[in-house]
Amino acid sequence: MLERILTVTHSATSDSSASPGAMNPVTVFTPLADIIEHDDSVIMLLDLPGAEPESLDVTLDKRILTITARVDLAPPDGFTPSHIEFGDGTYERRFVFSEKMDGERIDATLKDGVLRLTVPKAAESQARKIMVKAA
Numbered sequence: 001m002l003e004r005i006l007t008v009t010h011s012a013t014s015d016s017s018a019s020p021g022a023m024n025p026v027t028v029f030t031p032l033a034d035i036i037e038h039d040d041s042v043i044m045l046l047d048l049p050g051a052e053p054e055s056l057d058v059t060l061d062k063r064i065l066t067i068t069a070r071v072d073l074a075p076p077d078g079f080t081p082s083h084i085e086f087g088d089g090t091y092e093r094r095f096v097f098s099e100k101m102d103g104e105r106i107d108a109t110l111k112d113g114v115l116r117l118t119v120p121k122a123a124e125s126q127a128r129k130i131m132v133k134a135a
Contacts, residue, residue, distance in 0.1 A: 027089030031067070031115075042101065042119045048091050049113040056110060058117070060103045065095040067115065 034045040048056070051069035059066045069091045075081045097103055100122055107118040 027087060029071075029089050029091045031091045031093050033093065040121055042121070044095070044115075044117040044119065046091075046093065046115040046117075047113065048110070048115050049086070051091060051110065051113065051115075053110050056115070058106075058108055058115075060097070060106065063097045063099075063101075063103065065097060065103070065106075065117075066092070067094075068092045 031046045031048050033047075036043040036045075046067060048069050048071075050071040050073050055070040057066075057068045070089075071091065072088050073086065097119070102120040102122045105120050109116050
């Protein structure tokens, strides 16, 4: 049933515009996502470790939901890292909504590195009789 209301894409790639030997190539991460469908809404949970609310951009344009966040990790004051496996970069993920999703009423919260989006389903349109007036 999920395929009818939401299409999941994996469009993030490393930045190919960085020249070989560039000092700071941009790394693009695809955040993992869990999608839970309810009768009246869809809940999307995306893992964005290290993302801060001010770096997060959630945009819905022509039924395409784009989520981006910049992560600049710095070691805590007074500490020198001895081994790092996760670095600076950008998260990016896109989803395509169907007409059954109400993109006007999305609720978004970021807590403990998890972005939670609650997207209501659009109300079913009811058939109605249209009165015709004589001209």
